Amino acid sequence: MITTEAFATIMVYGLITSLVYALFAEGFSLIFGVARMIDAAYGLWYAAAAYMAYALVTVYNVNVFVTFFATIAALFSAGFVYYWAVLRRIKEHIEMIMTTFLIALVIQNLIVLLFTNFPWSTPAVLPGSTVVFGVSVFNQQLSAAVAAAGLLVLLWFLIYRTKVGLAIRGVAQDLDAAVCVGIKPQQTMALVLGLSTALAGLASLLVTPQSTITPVMGWPMLTLAFAIVVLGGLGDYRGTLIAAFVIGYVEIAVQNLVSPLYAGAASLIAVLLTLWIRPRGIFGKSVEH
């Protein structure tokens, strides 16, 4: 029997966790949906953003808001260059996975070289906590959830209500047809990579001030993004959003009702079960297009 307190805890923490997961996974989904690429380095951009922010705030004493925008701009630029310099030249999927995996290792080792693998942390921008429906929530988490919700709406608006979004969807649906109507696919894909990398950075900057940063922090996030995107249907905005909520709530429910040790395994079991029933994922139809 679930107590009212436990139910409220699951609902509140589940919502916060799911929103951040969704923000992070939408970038990964976008890369697959538009560029048909599986970016194994995606989790490491999450780590890179955290370390850049740590260096700017803690080592160079840069203002947090300047740090925030500088980091996002740097991540967007890195994603853009990453596409033009590396990903654009790769044609085979296996080559893509191997190359991006190696880039992930390079980023990780650069982080170790510059910062050691000791856990560091940036101070919370909004310290303390607030009670929401009887549940204590860190202000940092609360602001992360609100920001993630806003950014997800903005992302939806960008993809479904702007000309840039039209170009992105055009490339995702039919590359040749997109070229015929004047869309420049390389520029669009580079833009998508920049946008996705920035989303990974945004998720990182919202969450990590409440936690610690380590060079390997990106790998569990990559697994998470992969699970969400596969569950939701590769490359589908709505599917990714719903899958993020499924995984977020499953994890928090298992943490509170069973044991935190099984939270990660439970979410992966949820993915397997869904794929067993519906192999294309929740909204997998869009992949066929």
Add this chain to the structure above:
Amino acid sequence: MNLKISAISRTAAVAVLVVVIAAAAVGGLFLTGVLTPEQQKRQIIIGLSLPLTNPVGIHAKYAAEMAVEEINAAGGVTINGTKYQLVLVAEDTNEMDPLIPVDQGVTAFKRLIEVHGAHVIVGGVRTDVVVAQTQQLSRYKIVYLDVESNQRIVEDLVQSDYDNYKYYFHFFAGGRNSSAGPYIAQIPVALRNAARANPNFPNVTRVALVAENALWTVGLAGRPAGNSTFFQRLKAAGFDLVFAELYPTTQADFSSYLARIKASGAGLIILLFSGPPGVAFVKQWAAYDWSPGKKPIVFGPGLLGGFSWFWDQTGGAAQGTFWWPATVKVPVTPKTVPFIEKFTQRFKETPNTAAFGTYDAIYVLKEALERANTWKGDRLVEAMERTDYVGVMGRIKFDRRHHGLNLADQHLYWYFGQWQNGELVPVWSPDQRDTVRNFILP
């Protein structure tokens, strides 16, 4: 016929030339010292098997360098009347990264011996890595000085399988006679005594356990969490274990744990951690919305908690938490404070436990080498077993049955330190077991 002779002559001439050049090259290499066998250089090579990009390994390496420089400056090690210099070689095991497999540690260990020609191994941090490395000891017949792993597994193996594990010597607590368990069990009692005199204390008789899901926590925390002799004794002493959970080594968000601890009414959290999540836990515990007068006290064996970085890592959130082991500036022996000061002056950081263990291990090794008159494993083991040395962390005494520390006498590992405004202040030690002194509420 002449043609044949001429061909043979040419072949012979080329062969002779090749042999001469090769002989000159090899001779040159020997003369320049490149191929000179290590023992002819009168060196004893100490192989450091450490996580070299982590401050645990970095401090151990610093301390090893300090000890080796001091010993060499004083004339080195005398073996059979000949002076030998100590030389350090190092391999990065990266073992403080929980995602790194044990194999990397074993490979580093083998490389130290097979590639670098190490005569003795100093290192050991993560329990599973140490257990795997020590399985190789009898194969190489090499002495292994473990400076940081918090376990008794290999010490037990020395007892049960002496021939294969006799090469292992343990310079950190957590062994057969160096368990912090009795100290940790006494802390709740001391806090309960303090609470009787101070109504502002939370209810410390209600205890929560939060433990890293790692091999070193099995004995103390039990499996499932809370199912251990330690907690049975705590319950018998009048304490209620109201929350007990393990956390995975990749855990970043402890909101759910803290919500459940708050609901359980725990006034005392025993946190067993050695890696990054412990830092996150403390930050989140400090930021959590506790009811007035009910903010639980946090203490535990937390490797990072007693490091000088911990205050900055948590942005001051560590205020009021207290930890074991803690490298507090207490004159445990006449060598302790001078070591801390020398290390701090040179490296601009307070030495951590790995530094203490490594520094003493090198000096113990030096004395054992001189007793054994060799670096060969079997005879060196016998000499190590005659160790009775007063080091920077306390007295170190080994014999055939005891290859680990004994905390019966005053020792660095006696002390629990509490973070108070950026300083680690000693608040408890077993010589005053029933009270906490200079203690502040978080």
